[in-house]
Amino acid sequence: MRRLPLRTSLSFVGLGAVLVTGVGLAALNSSATADPGAGACTPEQYAALLAAGDNFALGCDLPGSLPAGGAAAPGLSEDDIDKSDNIELVAHVPLAGAFAEEGAYGTDMAFQGRYLYDGNYNGFQVFDIKKPAQPRRVAQVVCPGGQGDISIHENVLVLSVDSSRSDDSCASTAQPATEKSSWEGLRIFDISRPAKPRYVASVETACGSHTNTLAPTRNGKQVFVYVSSYSPSADFPDCQPPHDFISVVKVPVRKPARARLASTPVLFPDGGNPGGPVPLLTSSKTSGCHDITAYPAKDLAAGACMGDGILLDISKRARPKVVERVTDDVNFAFWHSATFNNSGTKVLFTDELGGGSLPTCNPALGTTRGADGIYDIEGGSLEFKSYYKIPRVQTMTENCVAHNGSLIPVRGKDIMVQAWYQGGFSVFDFTDSTDPEEIAWFDRGPISATSPELGGAWSVYWYNGHIYSSDITRGLEVFAIDDARVNAAKKVRMGTFNAQSQPSYRG
Template sequence: MSHRSLPSARTRLSFAGLAVTLAAGLGLAAVNVTAEADPGLRACTAEEYAALVEAGDNFALGCQLPGSALADITSGFADALAQEPLPLTSEDEVDKSDNVELVAHLPLEGSFAEEGAYGTDMAFKGRWLYDGNYNGFQVFDIKKPTKPKRVAQVFCPGGQGDLSIHKNILVMSVDASRSDDSCSSTALSATEKSAWEGLRVFDVSNPRKPKYVAAVETDCGSHTHTLAPTKNGKSLFVYVSSYSPNADYPDCQPPHDKISVVKIPVKKPARAKLAATPVLFPDGGNPGGPIPLLTSSSTSGCHDITAYPSKDIAAGACMGDGILLDISKRAKPTVTEVVTDDLNFAFWHSATFNNAGTKVLFTDELGGGSLPTCHPGFGPTKGANGIYDIVDGALEFQSYYKIPRIQALTENCVAHNGSLIPVKGKDIMVQAWYQGGFSVFDFTDSANPTEFAYWDRGPISTTSLELGGPWSVYWYNGHIYSSDITRGLEVFSIDDPLVNAAKKVKMGTFNAQSQPSYAG
């Protein structure tokens, strides 16, 4: 099934005087080829491209669209911007809704504050917050959310370091080729057969002193992963998502239309092992759209999978495809539905179910997180969320949601990681948008999502396109937590009738990619 028509109901965008012409099948095709490029918006050099590839996520995708093309795309909207100038001119300025306040901030420090040591994903258990970083992970005591304490830093480089936790088991993704599986390993080209990447497993019985207990190598590494514990509690299955194979990589060969499934015995995590490599796209998946970056990516694996273990379902964001899976047999996930959006979704990045399991919100990470897509030149449907109802097992498109604030051309901004806020009878989400800050919105009416809270800083730079902003923003036990790429951990409070009841819901564990079910 493919969605190929635009919805009648559109997310509002505060772009004064904006008139966007989309050429059918070509995305952003109406450009002024005489525009002068901003010095910060240019094609990446070979060295810069290599650095972005090493950095991970999908930042290098931004190099596929030269800076001159960016200037071309946006040049036609000078009049609109002149009528409604950007409200923020520096990172010191903040635009926010009255119901949100910053209550705590712990900046990156030590080796975790080095150039390229970005803050990434988070996982929660009890009073402990585990925060990923390109150099490993940190542990925070958040018993007092307004006074978080850093209690451990585990130096263990390996790409963006996505984290998940189950009981006393911490799982970490490694998606950068290393000389071996140890924390003291060094970078090694993926063209070397001896290079290693995959999953690392830690025992965090003592959160202040995590112990590295196991490593499992997986094809193409592990960009992200998803926990799916068995209902008897004895085994923890991990769905490993990775993509972009290359014929020159011995351990990452095309077509790579699969995921890896790792089994971890809960009582003996050191015995973690590869259990299966199910092929999800036997027909090859989406072949990709006509324009690199601006139309659908070709599918060669998945970027992220979100499981809803209590309902035996999962949703996959797989580059050019969105999918539903039956995970009743944990080691044998089966695709039950596939949806594409060739005109508006460039890179299916992540997924979130509503609490009832009757909807899926997919994100499009247009440009891999490295482009200023929250700008009139990209329009209201690219780099956005796509909201789908699940009807008789099928995904039915309802609407797009994109933040309604214009961001500067020097701000990387696109839909990224977020989570539900557990409000009975409502579908409410808080979500990161990189330098677009974070947004809190209600999508109970799937066709008409509405924002009611937000936080947005000004650009890191007004002269060049810099990477920054919140990577992940999640709700946990009454507060909003943000892992900012360059600023570190930030904690926010929100006071609003729409979410205040959620403060009574206590979570023991939270992983964004393994959704819990909330009462009611």
């Protein structure tokens, strides 16, 4: 998966044109034969989107271009803010140094004690959040390698590399995946001194590591890393089709330099979902997983695997086993991520319709596409109950779709905070699986009213009483919420928090 230099202004003109002109999804199906980059984007735009991560470049498969002044859907104006009365922004730390360069986007987060670790396309940075309203940057680790998905266990930090590199070092350069010597996979750091992380090991994995998920053993002495990746090609020596498996890496917690590949369990022996005619707009062909969320205390994991949602038994950490599989070929285009409720009786899956770069929060696409799908686990089966999508209309220049979020630990309730890119973030209650209800939100106007720009909240998580947002271009933001429905959660304290390795709290 080759990654090329980025430009600040990215175009998602393909779907924009379709929606502006009012053409329905049936017309999108006719674009299935379009060559990548040949329809909506210039070669330069396509290269930038290809480098930008997730599935941004596939927006170029669509024909047409966004007309001048193409913000056709109603919404906020530039610099406007719409929020619920119970939400307040209390801190903002802009991207700085190498992390403010073009294409150095803010991505995923992990937490431990008083520290927040924030992933970035150029590596990761560390913040002291002892005073949440006054976060203080204490380290920047420049180590480019794609979107920088990040997880923590004790003194071990795991960083995903989904950018084909010349070698495994932090000084590596981009190199085509068609070259056998190219490297991508996991980088492992010792964070026993949070302000001075130390790079101690690397593990190469097939097709790299788009995301990673930790599943510690019961005694905590070993941690298994579930590596999700996808998009194989016969031209890529280290990423061959059918790529129907995940990579499992074993990391000895006390000696992380001895990390090694432990297994490559096949999850889709039948090939998975064959996919629909238009990538990211109709059901995706399954060729790997995008993300897995583990619930180690319950020996469960849920996989969001392009065209499939799966439930896994991880009682044998190195050999996860699929026990349930669901598809949604009507409303889900790309199964992106998953969240359990605290009791482990529900899974909320997200659909990243359009790959994260397109404007999908508008009446043309309705309330069930680019949304969350809520499933109850009944007798070991995943039973669909409802969809949830933010109710606010976004403009045609705003990339907006369901993205990364986490539970808020409210006893007896299922409440979640979730990022929606330029749709901001939403706090919603899905205790009644059939009738989810929004209870708080924060939303800015578009970065540009006339030009599509990539931006907004990538990850929004709850940690020890506050809401933290890693914004693609704005950096770190911290929010306070004052609402009787969630205030009790402020008493819950977690020592370590990874959204994709869910802890259990007393509920």
